[in-house]
Amino acid sequence: VAMGGGFQCFDANVSNTTFDPFEKSCKRTDDRKLWQDWLEQKQHIGSSHKFIRTKTELDQVSNNTEYVLGLFTNGDMPYEYKKRTHHLDLPSLPEMTEKAIKLLNQGENGFFLMVEAGLIDEAHHENRARVALDETLSLDKAVQKALEMTSNEDTLIVVTADHSHALTMVGRPDRGHDILGVIGPADDQLPYTTLMYSSGPGYKHF
Secondary structure, eight states: OEEESOGGGTSTTOOOOSSOTTOOOOOOOSOOOHHHHHHHHHHHHTOOEEEEOSHHHHHTSOTTOSEEEEEOSSSSOOOHHHHHHTTOSOOOHHHHHHHHHHHHTTSSSOOOOOOOOTHHHHHHHTTOHHHHHHHHHHHHHHHHHHHHHSOTTTOOOOOOOSOOOOEEEOSOOOTTOOTTSEEOOOTTSOOEESEEESSSTTGGGO
């Protein structure tokens, strides 16, 4: 069971046509369509399988399906807020997590599932704190879904990060102050945001 973006790297010279702002050109130069190779392999062994491109198709996949490959966008998946505001037919991270667990639960010997909220990192690289927090909330919902669907008697859930970012909370905001709002004025009589980055695209200008 594998879900995410990256269709352009599974198809020969596919053009970038999705909403995703992080699309990257595939470096492959051959003309193989790897998703078709996957389908042919699964047909050859006679297994139940589905190759899907949308949330609608994901919802229609039977939980008894043995193999599922979901490549929903050409490049990286778009931010969660863009899925919502643009009504994109793409699954959220919690929805992919829930479906993966339902599919994997049919096995008798347990399973290993890795879920990555990779766009938290992308948002931090762009110094977009609001988006990073929204992506973190999506991860939190995915973890909660995993906790609800598994037993702590035989399931280990590890939540970690591969590295941190220099996101800081500055000033002395009043209790109840909007974490995404501004404070001030400071000594220079200018307001400033509660959340700031100590490094990023603008650090060279200080």
